[in-house]
Amino acid sequence: MKHILFNIGIFFLSTLSFSQSIEKFSIDSGGASASDGGIQILYTIGEVNVQEYSTSTLSVSEGFINPQQLIIKIDPKIFLQGPYNTAGTMLDGLRNSNLLPTTSPYIDAKTCAQSIFDVTGSNAIIDWVWLEIRDSSDGITVITSTSALLQANGNVVDVDGISALTLNIPTGNYYIVLAHRNHLGIRSANTISLTGGTQSIDLTSDSTSIAGGANAITNLGDGNFALSLGDFDGNGQVQNSDLTGMLPLLGISSYSFADLDMNAQVQNTDISVLLPNLGLGSQAGRSENTKPIPKIIAPRRKLTN
Numbered sequence: 001m002k003h004i005l006f007n008i009g010i011f012f013l014s015t016l017s018f019s020q021s022i023e024k025f026s027i028d029s030g031g032a033s034a035s036d037g038g039i040q041i042l043y044t045i046g047e048v049n050v051q052e053y054s055t056s057t058l059s060v061s062e063g064f065i066n067p068q069q070l071i072i073k074i075d076p077k078i079f080l081q082g083p084y085n086t087a088g089t090m091l092d093g094l095r096n097s098n099l100l101p102t103t104s105p106y107i108d109a110k111t112c113a114q115s116i117f118d119v120t121g122s123n124a125i126i127d128w129v130w131l132e133i134r135d136s137s138d139g140i141t142v143i144t145s146t147s148a149l150l151q152a153n154g155n156v157v158d159v160d161g162i163s164a165l166t167l168n169i170p171t172g173n174y175y176i177v178l179a180h181r182n183h184l185g186i187r188s189a190n191t192i193s194l195t196g197g198t199q200s201i202d203l204t205s206d207s208t209s210i211a212g213g214a215n216a217i218t219n220l221g222d223g224n225f226a227l228s229l230g231d232f233d234g235n236g237q238v239q240n241s242d243l244t245g246m247l248p249l250l251g252i253s254s255y256s257f258a259d260l261d262m263n264a265q266v267q268n269t270d271i272s273v274l275l276p277n278l279g280l281g282s283q284a285g286r287s288e289n290t291k292p293i294p295k296i297i298a299p300r301r302k303l304t305n
Contacts, residue, residue, distance in 0.1 A: 038222045056272055073198040074170065075164040076131065078154040078178050078186070079226035081218045082273065083126055083262040088224055089205075090152050092124040097264035099255045104147035105181050112149065116161035122153040125161055127262065132177035133167060136191045139175045139211075140285050144168065150180075150213045154204055164198045171195045175211075178203065182257045183227035184236065187211040187284035212283025230277040237281040243274060 035254065083090040094100050095117050102117075104110045105128055119123055129150045135141035148156045148165055158165050173193050181186030189211045192201060204224050207214045218228045230238035232245050234257070247259040249266045260270040 024113065040146075042057070042071065059230070070170055072167045072194045072196075074167065074176075074194065074201055075198055076176065076201040076203065077128070077154045077176060078150070078156060078203050079154050079220065079224055080127070080150070080180055080183050080262070081220070081226040081227070082183065082229040082260045084215070084220055084226055086222070086225075088153065089122060090126050090150075090154070091263065092120075092126045092152050093261075093263035094125055094255060094259075096125060097253070099253075099264050100125065100127065101255055105255075106130045106147045108145070108147050110147040110159055112159040116149070116159075119161060122151065123155075123162070124152045125149045128154050129156055130179045130181075130185075131156065132179075132193075133169060134175040134177060136173045136175065139187065143174060163274040167194075176201055177201070178227070179282075179284075180227055181234065182231055182260055183229050184216070184231050184238065184280060184282040185284050186216055186227055186282070189213070191248040192227070211285070212285075215280075216283035218277075228277055228280050230280065231282075232257050232260075233276075238274065238277045238279065240278065243271065246270065246274070 079088075080090060083093065085091050098117075100117050102112050102114050119125065127150050129148050130145070131148050132145040133143045135143055144167055146165065146167075147159075147160055149159060150156055151161075156165065157163060171194060173191035175191055176188040177185060184204060185211070188201075188203065189209055192199070203209060207217055207219065207225050208224070210217045216228075217225045220226055230240070230242055232242035235241075246260075246266065249256055249258040250268070250271075251266065252258075253265045256266055258266040258270060260273055261268075276300070
C-alpha cells in the first residue's frame with residue numbers, strides 16, 4: 001500500500017546559545033479545482049499538493065487537502081389535490097389572502113422574503129412543502145431534507161421562489177420524498193440518479209413513478225396526478241380523526257391545516273372534499289421511526305393549527 005504524508009506548514013524551533021530562531025520549512029501558495037459535469041470540487045486550500053519525494057511505497061508531499069461538499073440541483077414537480085384547478089395549475093388563495101407565512105411550517109423553519117409572494121401567475125407561490133432525499137438501500141434513511149416552496153405550476157423551488165433546489169450530497173441514486181402539511185406524502189417508486197447539472201423530476205404524470213402507484217396518489221382525471229388531501233393531523237392517514245379535528249375550526253380564515261382546498265377559509269367544502277379520501281394512507285414509508293405508525297410519511301411540522 002502506498003502511504004502519503006503531508007508536511008503542513010512545519011516550523012522548526014532551534015536553540016543557538018542563548019537566543020532562539022524560528023526557521024520555516026517549505027511553504028507554497030496556490031490552489032486548484034476539478035470539474036465533472038456541473039459539479040466543481042475545490043481540492044486544495046492555501047498550499048498546493050506538491051509531490052516532493054516518492055518511492056514505490058511512500059510519497060511525501062507538502063500542502064493539505066480541504067474537500068468541498070458536492071452540489072446537486074433538482075427541479076421536482078408535484079401537484080396538490082386541494083388547490084388543483086385545471087390544465088396543470090393550482091389556485092393561490094392563501095397568497096391572495098396574504099396568509100402565506102414567510103417561515104416554513106416544517107421542522108427546519110426556513111424563511112423567505114415577503115416580496116416572493118408578490119409574484120402572480122404560474123410562478124406564484126401557493127405554499128411550503130417538505131422534501132427528503134433518502135438512501136437507495138432502504139428508502140427510509142434520510143440523507144438530507146429541507147423545506148421548499150411550491151409554485152402554482154407545480155414546480156418545487158428554493159426559498160428565493162425561483163431557483164432549483166440545491167443539495168449538498170454526492171452524486172448517486174436516491175429516493176425522493178415530497179410531503180405537504182395536510183396532504184399525504186409520496187415517494188418515488190424507484191431511485192433517481194442525481195448527477196451534475198439541474199435534474200428535473202416530474203411526479204405528476206405517471207402513477208407508476210410513485211411508490212404504491214394508484215393507491216398513493218390522486219388521479220385528477222386530466223392526465224395529471226396529485227398528492228391526496230385530508231391529512232389534517234399529519235399522521236400519514238386520512239381518518240375520521242381528521243374529520244373530527246377539523247369541525248371546531250369551521251368558519252375561520254387563517255393558514256390552517258383544516259383548509260384542505262387552500263382557499264384561505266375553513267368551510268363545509270373542506271369537509272366534503274375530505275370524505276371521499278377517508279381510508280387513504282401514504283405509501284412512502286416513514287422516516288421518523290419513533291412514530292407508532294409504520295409504512296407512512298407525514299411532513300415534519302410545528303404543532304400548531
